[in-house]
Amino acid sequence: MIPIPVAVCVLGGWCVIYLADTLLKSSSSLKASYEDWLMSYGLSVSPFHVRWQTGLFNRQFYNWGRWKPRFLYLWFSIGMVFGIAAMFGSIILLGKTLIQTLTQMLSEAPTAQNDRMLQVVVPGVNLPVSQLTYFFTAILISGVIHEVGHGVAAIREQVRFNGFGIFIFIVYPGAFVDLFTTHLQLISPVQQLRIFCAGVWHNFVLGVAGLVVLFLLPAILFPFYYTGVGALVTEITEDSPANGPRGLFVGDLVTNLQDCSVHNVEDWNSCLGELSQKPQTGYCINAAVLQQLSFPARVYRRLDGTVECCSNNSLTDICFSYSNNLNSHQYTCLPARKAIESSQVCRTNTDCQKNFVPSFCVIPSVENQTKLIRVKHPPQVDMLFVGHPMHLQYTVSLSSFVPRHNFLSIDLPVVIETFCKYLISLSGALAVINAVPCFALDGQWILNSFLEATLSSLIVEKQNRELVGFLILLAGSALLAANVALGLWMVTAR
Numbered sequence: 001m002i003p004i005p006v007a008v009c010v011l012g013g014w015c016v017i018y019l020a021d022t023l024l025k026s027s028s029s030l031k032a033s034y035e036d037w038l039m040s041y042g043l044s045v046s047p048f049h050v051r052w053q054t055g056l057f058n059r060q061f062y063n064w065g066r067w068k069p070r071f072l073y074l075w076f077s078i079g080m081v082f083g084i085a086a087m088f089g090s091i092i093l094l095g096k097t098l099i100q101t102l103t104q105m106l107s108e109a110p111t112a113q114n115d116r117m118l119q120v121v122v123p124g125v126n127l128p129v130s131q132l133t134y135f136f137t138a139i140l141i142s143g144v145i146h147e148v149g150h151g152v153a154a155i156r157e158q159v160r161f162n163g164f165g166i167f168i169f170i171v172y173p174g175a176f177v178d179l180f181t182t183h184l185q186l187i188s189p190v191q192q193l194r195i196f197c198a199g200v201w202h203n204f205v206l207g208v209a210g211l212v213v214l215f216l217l218p219a220i221l222f223p224f225y226y227t228g229v230g231a232l233v234t235e236i237t238e239d240s241p242a243n244g245p246r247g248l249f250v251g252d253l254v255t256n257l258q259d260c261s262v263h264n265v266e267d268w269n270s271c272l273g274e275l276s277q278k279p280q281t282g283y284c285i286n287a288a289v290l291q292q293l294s295f296p297a298r299v300y301r302r303l304d305g306t307v308e309c310c311s312n313n314s315l316t317d318i319c320f321s322y323s324n325n326l327n328s329h330q331y332t333c334l335p336a337r338k339a340i341e342s343s344q345v346c347r348t349n350t351d352c353q354k355n356f357v358p359s360f361c362v363i364p365s366v367e368n369q370t371k372l373i374r375v376k377h378p379p380q381v382d383m384l385f386v387g388h389p390m391h392l393q394y395t396v397s398l399s400s401f402v403p404r405h406n407f408l409s410i411d412l413p414v415v416i417e418t419f420c421k422y423l424i425s426l427s428g429a430l431a432v433i434n435a436v437p438c439f440a441l442d443g444q445w446i447l448n449s450f451l452e453a454t455l456s457s458l459i460v461e462k463q464n465r466e467l468v469g470f471l472i473l474l475a476g477s478a479l480l481a482a483n484v485a486l487g488l489w490m491v492t493a494r
Contacts, residue, residue, distance in 0.1 A: 006124040010171060014048050021045040042165065053165035053178060061164065064148075065155025072156045076194040079149070082204060083197025086435035087446050093118065093432060094479050101486045118429065120487030123171060131418070136173055138422035140166075142203060142430045143175040149202030151177040153195040159183040189453035196445040203431035210424040217416060218401075224408055225401035230255040231268040232399045233377075234410050240395030241387050246337075248375070248383055248396060251410065256376035259345040264400035269393060275371055276389040282322075282363035283343040284352035285334075290322075290360055293339055294332035304368045309333050318372065318386070320362040323349060331365060336384055340374065437476035444473055 024034040038044065042053040065072070097118045121127050127135055147164065155161050160180035167174050184192065213220070218227045230253040242248040254262050258281050260271035275281075285293075297319075299309045309319040310333040318336040323329060339362070346352050352359035364372040366386065373392075375383040385392060401413035434442040451469050459465045 014170075017045065017050065018047055042163075048170050049167065051165055051167035051176070053163050053176075055163045057164045058161060061148075061151045061161050062155055064152045065161070069156070072152070076153045076156060076198055076201070079153075079201030080190070080193045080197045082201050083193065083435060083442075083446055084450060086197075086200050086204070086431060087437060087443055087450070090432045090435040090443070091437070091476065091479065094436060094483050098479065098483050098486070101483070101490060105486070105490070118432070118483065118487075120484060120491050122488070122491050126491050131422075134419050134422045135426070138419065138426045139430075140173040140175070141423065142206060142427040143173065145202050145206045145427070146199040146430060146434070147175040147177045149198035150179070150195060153198035154179050154184075157187055157191045157195055159187065159195065189449045189456075192449040193446065193453065196442055196449060199442050200431040200435045203427045203434070207424045207427040207431070210420045210427065214417065214420040214424070217413065217420075221401060221413055221416075224405070225403055225413055227400050227402070228263050229253065229402055230377075231262050231265050232402050232410060233396060234399050234414055235397035237395040241385060241391055242375075242383065242396050246381060246383060248377060249380075252377040252380060253402065254375060254377045254398065256374075258374055265398050266400075268398055272389040272393050275373060276369075280364055280366065280371055282346045282348075282361040283340040284346050284359050285339055285343060285362050287358040287360060289339075290332070290334075290362065293334050297333040299331050302367060306367055307331055307365045309365070319365040321365045322360040322362040324360070332362070334362070336364075336372070340372075340384070341382055345374075433480070436480050437472050438480045439473055439477050443476065447472060447476075 024030050027034075044051050044053075119126070121135070123129075123132055123135065144166075151161055151164065154177070160183050162178035162180060165176050165178070167176065179195075184195070218225075233248050233250055233252045233254065235250065236242055236248055240247075248254070254268065256262055257268070257271040257275060260267070260274060262268050262271060297309045297311070299307060302308055307319065307321065309331040310317045314333075316335055316337065317333050319331055320334050320339070321329060321331050344352065346361035349359070349361045352361050364386075366372055369388050370386065371389055373385040373389060375385055375392075377383065397414070399410060399414045399417075401410075403410060435446065437443040437447040448466075448469050451465050455465055455468070459468065
C-alpha cells in the first residue's frame with residue numbers, strides 16, 4: 001500500500017496549490033495582477049499539474065537546429081527508422097509484460113516483481129526514499145533530452161519553435177516544447193516522422209551513453225580508484241545482522257565469503273546467491289582440537305526437523321554435525337569462533353585428510369534457510385554470520401571502487417553508478433512508453449504520420465486511414481492502460 005504520510009503530503013500540497021490558485025483567480029482585486037504575474041513568468045496551474053514555459057532558450061535551439069544540416073538530416077533519419085521500429089517493439093514488449101503480470105497474479109507462488117520487463121514505479125512504495133533524488137533527476141534529464149530532440153528536429157524541418165517548458169504532474173517532473181501546429185501540418189509525413197521520432201531516438205541515445213559511462217567507469221576513475229581487490233563496505237543499516245564489534249564497518253574491504261572469492265560487488269551478490277542455494281559448508285577441525293573444544297550437550301530436534309545440541313541461551317556456541325570413522329552421525333556443541341576461525345572449508349572428511357593428521361569435516365547444524373558464513377575482511381578478524389544470506393545483501397551496501405587516497409570519498413563511484421543505472425532505466429522506459437501507439441503520446445503522431453506515408457496509395461480515402469489509425473490507437477491505449485492499472489495494483493494493493 002502507498003504510505004499514508006506520503007499520500008497525505010502529496011494530496012495536501014496539491015489541494016493548497018489549487019485552492020490558492022482558485023481564490024486568487026476569483027478575487028476581483030487580485031485576479032488581474034495574479035493572471036498577469038502567471039503570464040509574465042509563463043506559469044499555468046491546473047489540478048495536479050503545474051507547468052512553466054519560456055522563450056529564453058529559443059536562440060540556443062535555433063543554433064542547434066541549424067548546425068551541420070546534412071549531419072542533422074542523417075541523424076534524424078536514423079532516429080525516424082528507430083522510432084518506427086520502437087513503435088512496433090513497444091507493443092510486443094507491453095504484450096509480454098501484461099502476460100507476465102497476469103501469470104504472476106494467477107500464480108499461487110508469484111515470482112519476484114523484478115522479473116517483469118517493465119514495472120510501475122511509485123515513490124515511497126517500490127522506490128526507496130533514499131533513491132528519490134536519483135529518480136527525479138534522471139527522469140527530468142531524460143524528459144529534457146527527449147524534448148530537445150523534438151525541438152531541434154522541428155527547426156531542422158523549418159517548423160517554428162515557440163518555446164520550451166518544464167512541468168510537474170502529481171510528483172513526476174517532465175518537459176515539453178511548443179511548436180507551431182500549422183507548420184507541422186504543412187510538411188510531409190516523412191518530415192513529421194523525423195520530428196515525432198526524435199524524442200524516443202534521443203532517449204535511446206541517452207540510455208546508450210549511460211551504458212557506455214557505466215562500462216568505462218573503472219577506466220574513467222582509474223587515477224583515483226582501483227578495482228578488482230574486493231568489495232568496499234559503504235553503508236550498513238542499523239538493523240543489519242552485520243552490525244556489532246566483530247561485524248563489518250564502513251571502509252572494510254570484503255575479500256571472501258566462505259571459499260568464494262569476492263573481487264567486486266557482482267562477486268559479493270553471486271557468492272551470496274550461491275551460498276543461499278547450496279548446502280551448508282563445513283570446516284576442517286583436528287580430531288584432538290575437536291575433542292578439546294566440544295562439551296556434552298542434550299541433542300533434540302527443532303520443529304523444522306534440524307538438530308540442535310547447544311543451549312538456546314548461547315550466543316557464541318553452535319551445534320555441529322560430523323561423521324566419525326565408523327560413519328555414524330555425531331553432534332557436538334562448539335565455540336564457533338575458536339573452532340572455525342582459521343579452518344579450511346570442506347564438504348566431507350576426505351577434504352580434510354592432509355599431512356596424515358586425523359581431522360573431521362564439521363558442518364553447522366542450523367535451521368532451514370539459515371547459514372553460517374565466514375566473511376573475510378582483512379586485516380580485521382573474520383566475521384561469522386548466522387542467518388539467511390540475503391539479509392546481508394539487503395542490509396550491507398558495497399562498492400567495487402577502492403580510493404587510492406584517504407581524502408577521496410568512498411561514495412562518489414556509488415553515486416555515479418546509481419545515477420547511470422537510473423538514467424539508463426528511465427530514459428529507456430520513456431522511449432518505450434512514448435513509442436506506444438496511444439492517445440496523447442508521441443506514438444499517436446508517429447502512427448498517424450507512418451500511415452499517411454505508407455498507406456496513402458493503398459487506402460485512398462483519408463477518413464478510412466484515420467479510422468485504421470484510430471482503431472490501432474484504441475488498442476494501444478487499452479494495452480498501456482491495462483499494464484499501468486495492473487502494475488499499480490501489484491505494487492500498491494498486493
